[in-house]
Amino acid sequence: xxxxxxxxxxxFHKVVDCQWACPAHTPVPDYIRLIAEExxxxxxxxxxxxxxxxxxxxxxxxxxxxxxxRRVRTEExxxxxxxxxxxxxxxxxxxxxxxPRVPKKKNGKRICxxxxxxxxxxxARDLLPFGYEIDMFDRDPAGGGxxxxxxxxxxxxxxxxxxxxxxxxDMGVNAHFGYEITSxxxxxxxxxxxxxxxxxxxxxxxxxxPGRQEVxxxxxxxxxxxxxxxxxxxxxxxxxxxxxxxxNTAMDCCRxxxxxxxxxxxxxxxxxxxxxxxxxxxxxxxMSEGIPIINNRPPKxxxxxxxxxxxxxxxxxxxxxxxxxxxxxxxxxxxxxxxxCDHVLMAIGQENHCPWVERDAGIEFDKWxxxxxxxxxxxxxxxxxxxxxxxxxxxxxxxxxxxxAHKAAISIHLMCQGKDxxxxxxxxxxxxxxxxxxxxxxxxxxxxxxxKRFIVPHANKRKALDNIKIEVExxxxxxxxxxxxxRCLNCDVQTVFTEKLCIECDACVxxxxxxxxxxxxxxxxxxxxxxxxxxxxxxxQDLYVSESLTxxxxxxxxxxxxxHCGLCAERCPTHAWDMQKSVIHVPQLGSYATR
Amino acid sequence: MTYVVKPRVRHPLLPINELGLTRRDYEGxxxxxxxxxxxxxxxxxxxxxxxxxxxxxxxxxKVSGIGCSSKTPSYFxxxxxxxxxxxxxxxxxxxxxNLANRELYCIGVSGDGDSASIGIGQFAHIVRRRxxxxxxxxxxxxxxxxxxxxxxxxxxxxxSKKGVPNLYEPIDLVSMALQIGASFVARSFSGDKRQLVxxxxxxxxxxxxxxxxxxxxxxxxxxxxxxxxxxxxxxxxSERLVSADYIAAGEEITVDYESGSxxxxxxxxxxxxxxxxxxxxxxxxxxxxxxxxxxxAAEAGEVVTGLLYVxxxxxxxxxxxxxxxxxxxxxxxxxxxxxxAALEGVNAQLQ
Numbered sequence: 027x028x029x030x031x032x033x034x035x036x037x038f039h040k041v042v043d044c045q046w047a048c049p050a051h052t053p054v055p056d057y058i059r060l061i062a063e064e065x066x067x068x069x070x071x072x073x074x075x076x077x078x079x080x081x082x083x084x085x086x087x088x089x090x091x092x093x094x095x096r097r098v099r100t101e102e103x104x105x106x107x108x109x110x111x112x113x114x115x116x117x118x119x120x121x122x123x124x125x126p127r128v129p130k131k132k133n134g135k136r137i138c139x140x141x142x143x144x145x146x147x148x149x150a151r152d153l154l155p156f157g158y159e160i161d162m163f164d165r166d167p168a169g170g171g172x173x174x175x176x177x178x179x180x181x182x183x184x185x186x187x188x189x190x191x192x193x194x195x196d197m198g199v200n201a202h203f204g205y206e207i208t209s210x211x212x213x214x215x216x217x218x219x220x221x222x223x224x225x226x227x228x229x230x231x232x233x234x235x236p237g238r239q240e241v242x243x244x245x246x247x248x249x250x251x252x253x254x255x256x257x258x259x260x261x262x263x264x265x266x267x268x269x270x271x272x273x274n275t276a277m278d279c280c281r282x283x284x285x286x287x288x289x290x291x292x293x294x295x296x297x298x299x300x301x302x303x304x305x306x307x308x309x310x311x312x313m314s315e316g317i318p319i320i321n322n323r324p325p326k327x328x329x330x331x332x333x334x335x336x337x338x339x340x341x342x343x344x345x346x347x348x349x350x351x352x353x354x355x356x357x358x359x360x361x362x363x364x365x366x367c368d369h370v371l372m373a374i375g376q377e378n379h380c381p382w383v384e385r386d387a388g389i390e391f392d393k394w395x396x397x398x399x400x401x402x403x404x405x406x407x408x409x410x411x412x413x414x415x416x417x418x419x420x421x422x423x424x425x426x427x428x429x430x431a432h433k434a435a436i437s438i439h440l441m442c443q444g445k446d447x448x449x450x451x452x453x454x455x456x457x458x459x460x461x462x463x464x465x466x467x468x469x470x471x472x473x474x475x476x477x478k479r480f481i482v483p484h485a486n487k488r489k490a491l492d493n494i495k496i497e498v499e500x501x502x503x504x505x506x507x508x509x510x511x512x513r514c515l516n517c518d519v520q521t522v523f524t525e526k527l528c529i530e531c532d533a534c535v536x537x538x539x540x541x542x543x544x545x546x547x548x549x550x551x552x553x554x555x556x557x558x559x560x561x562x563x564x565x566x567q568d569l570y571v572s573e574s575l576t577x578x579x580x581x582x583x584x585x586x587x588x589x590h591c592g593l594c595a596e597r598c599p600t601h602a603w604d605m606q607k608s609v610i611h612v613p614q615l616g617s618y619a620t621r
Numbered sequence: 622m623t624y625v626v627k628p629r630v631r632h633p634l635l636p637i638n639e640l641g642l643t644r645r646d647y648e649g650x651x652x653x654x655x656x657x658x659x660x661x662x663x664x665x666x667x668x669x670x671x672x673x674x675x676x677x678x679x680x681x682x683k684v685s686g687i688g689c690s691s692k693t694p695s696y697f698x699x700x701x702x703x704x705x706x707x708x709x710x711x712x713x714x715x716x717x718x719n720l721a722n723r724e725l726y727c728i729g730v731s732g733d734g735d736s737a738s739i740g741i742g743q744f745a746h747i748v749r750r751r752x753x754x755x756x757x758x759x760x761x762x763x764x765x766x767x768x769x770x771x772x773x774x775x776x777x778x779x780x781s782k783k784g785v786p787n788l789y790e791p792i793d794l795v796s797m798a799l800q801i802g803a804s805f806v807a808r809s810f811s812g813d814k815r816q817l818v819x820x821x822x823x824x825x826x827x828x829x830x831x832x833x834x835x836x837x838x839x840x841x842x843x844x845x846x847x848x849x850x851x852x853x854x855x856x857x858x859s860e861r862l863v864s865a866d867y868i869a870a871g872e873e874i875t876v877d878y879e880s881g882s883x884x885x886x887x888x889x890x891x892x893x894x895x896x897x898x899x900x901x902x903x904x905x906x907x908x909x910x911x912x913x914x915x916x917x918a919a920e921a922g923e924v925v926t927g928l929l930y931v932x933x934x935x936x937x938x939x940x941x942x943x944x945x946x947x948x949x950x951x952x953x954x955x956x957x958x959x960x961x962a963a964l965e966g967v968n969a970q971l972q
């Protein structure tokens with residue numbers, strides 16, 4: 027194998043699995059260390075800088091970082107990264123001194139943001155410090171988009187939401203709420219310097235089955251219903267409720283129904299339990315509230331008595347694994363089942379849908395009715411119009427909206443400054459900073475903490491089910507937060523190897539608790555992976571290969587299960603190994619981390 | 622001295638031996654020797670060898686004297702018996718331990734100071750008594766613990782860290798062992814575990830006195846350009862004479878095609894030592910030839926490594942003394958106190 031190029035920012039970035047998996051590339055170990063030092067405000071700001079909504083995400087994020095956490099591979103459960111983010115948000119102090127300053131004198135460029143959800147808000151935050159004038163339009167009476175309308179208050183309290191939304195609006199956004207956009211052409215006529223479409227995926231899917239039209243009064247589309255609950259138009263639901271669908275919206279619908287007075291709530295899913303789209307913990311929370319989830323039941327027909335819904339007919343199927351990790355479904359041969367119900371909440375998916383964009387406005391759409399975008403710039407075929415969040419690539423989650431927003435803000439800024447939005451984008455970078463402070467002193471806590479993942483305390487269940495506004499998860503208190511923070515392996519403190527210093531004494535090989543390091547003859551990657559002290563079977567994790575050493579051998583380190591405990595550097599007599607913190611520069615306008 | 626505690630977590634795919642243990646279960650405390658010390662690699666090699674042989678750690682007696690080398694039994698096999706003896710007196714303790722309990726695997730770790738200076742008398746006599754043990758000398762040619770004076774194994778003409786040459790002839794423990802009766806003699810290098818681990822395995826199962834002289838560089842005081850016991854010097858001047866692969870009893874003996882002529886030696890426990898001779902007419906069972914070869918190589922400034930001599934059928938001290946077949950602590954009253962008739966028999970012999 028060729029020697030690893032550690033100057034490539036992606037090499038060490040990939041080693042920080044959580045940061046690599048995060049769409050916004052939040053520097054996770056860095057903020058966890060700040061929490062461990064009880065520097066909550068700084069931890070919060072580091073988050074705010076890259077993902078914009080730490081308090082909201084600390085409660086609602088889909089957590090792509092957690093399955094990626096190295097701890098899953100070395101032990102079992104990942105660090106509770108998401109809940110630690112919340113710890114930073116819950117315990118932070120006054121952040122006003124850290125906020126970027128917004129110039130009074132504007133730079134003369136006007137930007138139109140459509141939608142007031144996470145994507146638009148994040149674009150506004152990135153652009154405002156550069157003197158842009160920002161107009162934001164949304165049909166809802168308040169900002170926040172789906173964070174306000176679709177996430178129930180027992181998961182995301184209103185004050186948390188409002189604090190983070192207002193933080194951005196107060197930077198000087200000209201908000202036009204209650205403004206229903208009906209025509210893109212009309213907006214383009216307003217002659218802004220750039221447009222950003224962040225209107226989300228606001229159309230919930232429906233199901234056209236026999237009887238659907240007749241029972242229309244008894245069927246609600248999940249996200250619309252949640253929204254009417256959020257804005258106080260709906261405050262109760264009665265009788266037997268069936269929620270159809272297996273995603274997070276379905277979980278929110280069933281738990282909200284339970285709180286609004288439903289006599290019985292059941293979730294029915296057409297597919298198997300383990301392939302449901304809902305996050306593991308959302309399913310757990312719903313079930314622990316006594317809501318049954320019934321799987322492998324595709325619906326066939328709505329039954330009614332003169333327009334009054336009486337029940338739904340479901341087919342019984344069973345999942346057959348296809349060997350590729352997916353299922354196909356076969357009828358079990360059992361007779362169809364009828365489930366009685368008075369109300370149905372349909373949560374079977376959403377679409378990004380922009381009926382208000384005229385198809386001759388210069389913005390091209392593909393055959394799935396999604397805008398055609400440049401992946402790097404998020405620019406549509408209309409040079410002034412950019413898309414981000416769910417409206418760009420279909421329903422994802424809030425953290426993706428932040429990531430898109432950073433990209434789009436760079437594009438808008440470059441365009442407004444007359445630069446090339448593709449060629450002139452700022453590059454990614456990496457800085458490596460030695461953590462050695464003395465002979466046996468490291469500036470990070472190298473000791474491995476073998477604790478199991480700590481459990482987040484929940485509110486009293488009876489009380490929580492009585493009131494939709496009572497937050498179910500209480501979050502870690504400071505003490506539990508500190509304990510959980512200790513579980514982080516500090517994967518951003520990298521093992522950096524300098525060939526010319528190595529005397530091949532094997533000290534690092536002997537001490538490494540995880541058998542990551544091998545000195546061996548060089549070979550092709552496959553051969554090398556099999557020849558290491560411990561086999562390197564996880565192909566997704568890179569091998570760190572050195573240049574040729576004095577004996578002609580090479581040093582090969584399998585990054586897979588390295589604990590970043592620093593023992594290799596500690597036992598190295600010549601300082602050929604060093605522990606160096608990698609600071610990854612993810613391109614972002616005016617980033618706090620790189621300022 | 623390392624303060625970071627070595628985590629107990631292990632690689633999920635680390636091999637588990639027949640006892641259900643991984644290599645990590647054979648480790649000891651984290652070393653307090655200087656970072657990069659060759660002795661730590663020797664400890665790691667012992668750990669690996671014992672784990673691969675699936676020997677029960679509680680069936681070991683590890684003994685040592687004084688010096689950097691003699692600290693190392695703390696750093697391997699933490700679940701075994703150990704005795705840290707007076708300087709140079711490890712052989713007496715080892716002799717006693719082995720005579721009392723012949724079922725224990727006895728590993729002695731000593732250094733060039735402990736065995737070639739203060740303890741040379743004890744060394745000579747444990748060799749000639751052929752105590753059934755593995756005796757390892759971590760040989761770095763220097764008194765590291767007292768900051769780098771020449772030891773008795775330091776080659777004449779090699780220099781100290783500050784450039785002062787050594788004036789005296791070295792004691793070669795390998796030649797001594799060959800001359801006075803060791804039935805297994807090897808030399809290796811701490812930086813070459815592929816050679817060292819099988820040698821340790823063979824030495825452990827060998828019946829009789831097995832001696833391995835391991836050149837183990839002292840990174841702090843004797844790893845410089847004027848040294849003949851530095852990592853670089855040994856790598857440049859070592860001649861691998863006979864390599865030995867340990868093949869456990871019942872394990873399939875596979876054919877390989879590397880150069881050198883092969884000879885399989887049956888060991889008393891049913892295992893096999895596969896010797897690969899890189900010099901066609903070298904016979905590792907010929908003691909005199911081994912002695913000559915080692916001496917000639919030393920004259921040429923070469924370091925001969927590998928299994929230099931083995932006599933798998935040699936008698937050990939227990940054979941010579943006709944001791945009971947079981948450990949002394951397992952003998953019951955009737956064996957220890959055979960009665961008046963037996964006493965009369967003994968007395969009759971003496972009249």
